[in-house]
Amino acid sequence: MEKGSGFGSPMMVALAVLVFAMVVMVPEVSATRWTVGSNMGWTNNVNYTIWAQGKHFYNGDWLFFVYDRNQMNILEVNKTDYESCNSDHPLHNWTRGAGRDVVPLNVTRNYYFISGKGFCYGGMKLAVHVENPPPPPTASPLNEKSGSPSSIFRSQYVLPTVFAIGALWDAFVWSW
Numbered sequence: 746m747e748k749g750s751g752f753g754s755p756m757m758v759a760l761a762v763l764v765f766a767m768v769v770m771v772p773e774v775s776a777t778r779w780t781v782g783s784n785m786g787w788t789n790n791v792n793y794t795i796w797a798q799g800k801h802f803y804n805g806d807w808l809f810f811v812y813d814r815n816q817m818n819i820l821e822v823n824k825t826d827y828e829s830c831n832s833d834h835p836l837h838n839w840t841r842g843a844g845r846d847v848v849p850l851n852v853t854r855n856y857y858f859i860s861g862k863g864f865c866y867g868g869m870k871l872a873v874h875v876e877n878p879p880p881p882p883t884a885s886p887l888n889e890k891s892g893s894p895s896s897i898f899r900s901q902y903v904l905p906t907v908f909a910i911g912a913l914w915d916a917f918v919w920s921w
Contacts, residue, residue: 776805778847781871787812787819789864793871803878806850808858808871814844817860817869821848824857827870832861850875 779800785791787810810819820835839848839858850856853875860869 776807777803778807778809780809780811782811786810787817787860787869789867789869792868797871797873800873802850802873802875804851804853804875805878806875808848808850808856808873810839810846810848812844812860814840814842816862817864818862819846819848820859820861822857822859824855824872827857827859827872830859830865830870832859832865835861853877 779802781787782791782793782796812819818838818840820832821837821839822832822835826832826834839846848856848858850873856873856875858871859865
């Protein structure tokens with residue numbers, strides 16, 4: 746096998762490092778896993794309207810329900826059944842029997858959840874509005890007075906680029 750060829754060659758390692766550096770420079774987008782009711786969980790005597798106030802639920806987020814699996818359930822219903830606590834015709838039963846169930850919020854719309862068996866009348870109901878995530882922040886323009894880039898630009902692009910150039914230099918030095 747020739748020196749400098751194959752998967753373990755310095756050129757391939759340099760390419761892998763360069764690809765990794767480019768991935769690092771891409772802004773991070775992450776989903777949020779919301780524990781419904783926070784430390785109280787999905788139970789009676791919790792006001793889930795107040796819990797949801799001020800929260801932004803985005804497409805791709807998850808609702809994590811923690812509840813007593815022997816008594817409660819998680820039913821997705823329409824708005825009318827949500828308002829009247831009618832659990833007769835749920836759109837989806839998210840109850841899996843473990844008491845720790847996750848609901849993906851993968852469509853931009855309003856979601857309505859209730860607990861059947863009469864618990865909805867005690868307040869076990871949740872309505873959330875799911876929206877598209879906001880666009881990622883853009884880098885600040887150059888400061889016209891000093892001509893220096895913003896700290897966001899430096900930390901997000903320059904450092905990974907320096908590491909990539911260093912890895913490429915190292916690969917070329919070792920390939921000779």
